[in-house]
Amino acid sequence: MDAVPVRRLHAQRWRPLTAGEIAMASLLFRDAIDYTRVRIHGNPLHF
Incomplete structure (x- = not known):
């Protein structure tokens, strides 16, 4: 699975779905x- 860095999630407050x-x-x-x-x-x- 694709990992989304925690720092990126906190900056944007959202993320796309992982594979x-x-x-x-x-x-x-x-x-x-x-x-x-x-x-x-x-x-x-x-x-």
């Missing part, structure tokens, strides 16, 4: 999702 995450998601969603547009956010959600 491993895309592989797992594509088993379920196939080509219904544009995986290049998906972002993983590092901010906690406050409700």
Whole structure:
């Protein structure tokens, strides 16, 4: 899997999916999702 440096995640607060995450998601969603547009956010959600 591709690793995203922690420093980069803190600077941006988001990261793209890793190759491993895309592989797992594509088993379920196939080509219904544009995986290049998906972002993983590092901010906690406050409700």
